[in-house]
Amino acid sequence: MGRKEKDKKQIEDVRLRILEVAKNLFLKNGFEATSIRKIAAEIQLSPTTIYLYYKDKGEIAYTLHKEGFKLLGEQFFVLQHVESGFERLKAMGKVYLNFAIQNTDFYQLMFIMKEPIDFIADKDSCQWEEGEFAFGALLQTVLDCKAEGYFKGLNENNVALNVWSLVHGLCSLKLQGHLDHVASAHLHVPEDRDLLEEAFETFVMMLDKMK
Structure with missing residues (x-):
């Protein structure tokens, strides 16, 4: 060298x-x-x-933010070969869940901390290609779902935003311990059950009925 x-x-x-x-x-x-x-x-x-x-800690947080979205985007990219839009949407949801659990540190920087997104908002010339790619992949998948007969009469941008928000909500509840607490206190679910997986499967069943 x-x-x-x-x-x-x-x-x-x-x-x-x-x-x-x-x-x-x-x-x-x-x-x-x-x-x-x-x-x-x-x-x-x-x-x-x-x-x-x-130049400051804001730029450091923003760089970490981008690194996290790059990792998530790479996992979404692998799913592009899945021909069915709805099957790809389910796979993207699974990838998102796994990413949140396996990369908790990055997940909190990307979706819980507000400082990185504040940094982007304050900089007119600030590029966020990694984040745009991740949401763009979701949006294209929703469009493919619509071509298959799903989400009739609904705006694809709103559907994509709602799908992301709901899956993010499940991940956040899981990471903060709320999902397990509510389930044990009110649902009497056995400890060996994967609550996050079951909640996601129920969500998928709801989406499947929107055809």
Whole structure:
């Protein structure tokens, strides 16, 4: 490996370390309580070094936000080969559920914390291609469902937004413990049942009747 390659690798390693530490601090202490100085101290770097990579903690949160959507988008992309729109919609829902459970840290940054989306809203020139791709994949799938006879008379944008909102709601309730608490307190569901999976299957059955 030449000098330039080593320098590039070192720069990338530091960048990734900054993101990883910042992600942990954001989730542990909150965005407001996390400062560039605290991030730098955790990595044993000077705050000045952090500013060589990111101009403020808002940009760090935004970068993490994009990284999470990139991961989710890659999983959605794999489903493009599923010919049936409705089957693809179900598969996307399963992918979303699994992503939320297996990548809780990214999920909270993407869909629970408001700071990354505030950063996007404040920057007119800020690009968010990863997020647009993820929603675009859902929207196209809803359009394919409509071509198969589903969601007649409904606006595809509204359907896509509602599908996302409902699945997100299930994930959020699960991650915050509310889903399991309500089920155990009121539904008397055995502990070995996958409540999130069952709730999603019920939602799919509701969608299937919209044809």
